[in-house]
Amino acid sequence: MEGWRLQRGEYTKKYLSEDEIWTKFNYIFSTKSINRTSYKFCFIKSLLENIFNVDEEGYLSYDHIYEKFSEIYWYLTIRYKLKQGDTGINNAENKTSVEIIFESFLQKYPALSSQMSFEAIDEKIKIQIVEEVKKKCKRNVIGAIYGDTDGTFYTFDLTREILKLHPDVLKFFKKYKYILLKLNHYEWIKFLERVNKEEDAYSLAEKLDYATKRSNLAVYRNLLYEEFSRHNCFYCGRKLVSTMEVDHFIPWVFVRDDKLWNFVLSCRQCNNSKSDRLSDRHYIDKLLEQNNYIITHSDNIYIVKKEYKVYHPDKIIEMYNCAEFNGFETGWRPRCLNV
Numbered sequence: 001m002e003g004w005r006l007q008r009g010e011y012t013k014k015y016l017s018e019d020e021i022w023t024k025f026n027y028i029f030s031t032k033s034i035n036r037t038s039y040k041f042c043f044i045k046s047l048l049e050n051i052f053n054v055d056e057e058g059y060l061s062y063d064h065i066y067e068k069f070s071e072i073y074w075y076l077t078i079r080y081k082l083k084q085g086d087t088g089i090n091n092a093e094n095k096t097s098v099e100i101i102f103e104s105f106l107q108k109y110p111a112l113s114s115q116m117s118f119e120a121i122d123e124k125i126k127i128q129i130v131e132e133v134k135k136k137c138k139r140n141v142i143g144a145i146y147g148d149t150d151g152t153f154y155t156f157d158l159t160r161e162i163l164k165l166h167p168d169v170l171k172f173f174k175k176y177k178y179i180l181l182k183l184n185h186y187e188w189i190k191f192l193e194r195v196n197k198e199e200d201a202y203s204l205a206e207k208l209d210y211a212t213k214r215s216n217l218a219v220y221r222n223l224l225y226e227e228f229s230r231h232n233c234f235y236c237g238r239k240l241v242s243t244m245e246v247d248h249f250i251p252w253v254f255v256r257d258d259k260l261w262n263f264v265l266s267c268r269q270c271n272n273s274k275s276d277r278l279s280d281r282h283y284i285d286k287l288l289e290q291n292n293y294i295i296t297h298s299d300n301i302y303i304v305k306k307e308y309k310v311y312h313p314d315k316i317i318e319m320y321n322c323a324e325f326n327g328f329e330t331g332w333r334p335r336c337l338n339v
């Protein structure tokens, strides 16, 4: 099916078994599905890293998808100069449209630099970048994957900018998120090795793994400490001092997204000792209480409204269960409380 020509598509089957979904996935990564760019890999990564931002009916906005898409591409192409197109592209340097968009923004705004992380870009410019990337990519990528999967994975509409995942695919993505991310990275690495010079194609797994890792979580730390008076370590209860840390309650390596509803403040000792583990289950209730407090005391703070747009208490429980299924160790408690 030549999906990239389509304006919209409905999913073609009411029920899908896991076997059927695996078969479609294998097709996406097979040589039969042609890649002149790495868009497909970036799109799948964007879907997977957004999987807990899907609303109750399975809808995911194009803005969510393409903000992630732009963030990943910025990191790989601008920061690490990794080419994302092969010789099939019709320009001398085999540049993808997204690389060309980024370069034009770098030329237009002197305040932007190639050393800048995506999160550090001024919000207004960032919105313009995402808008351009969305305009360029939405046609080819969303339709192409729709075609590759015989219209089974989602319903989409280019004009209304909506994508609704098939309920069985949504369940599958959540259940196998970690392994699917790794599989996608592996295929993407093979592509990158093929189109980049050997001296540029080093540490590719690490670069893909950390493409959306934020280094600065100060905005969340300040909100939790100042605005919502979290003055004690979430885990051990000790009074927080200047070395406090922002901890992803469900580990970042699994979620790969930063939302206020998954953040707690902790002392450095707890944060280091917890690392990529899941805390003991009883802390879930404590997090739900914190989130409830924030929602009822936020006084319309813009960022809180934005962060909690698709929040639901059940999501935390679901994420915890999915992370456990994906192999993350559970039951961590602060050492001083174990005695």
Ligand SMILES: [Zn+2]
Pocket: 233, 234, 235, 236, 237, 238, 266, 267, 268, 269, 270, 271, 334
């Ligand atoms: Zn602590």
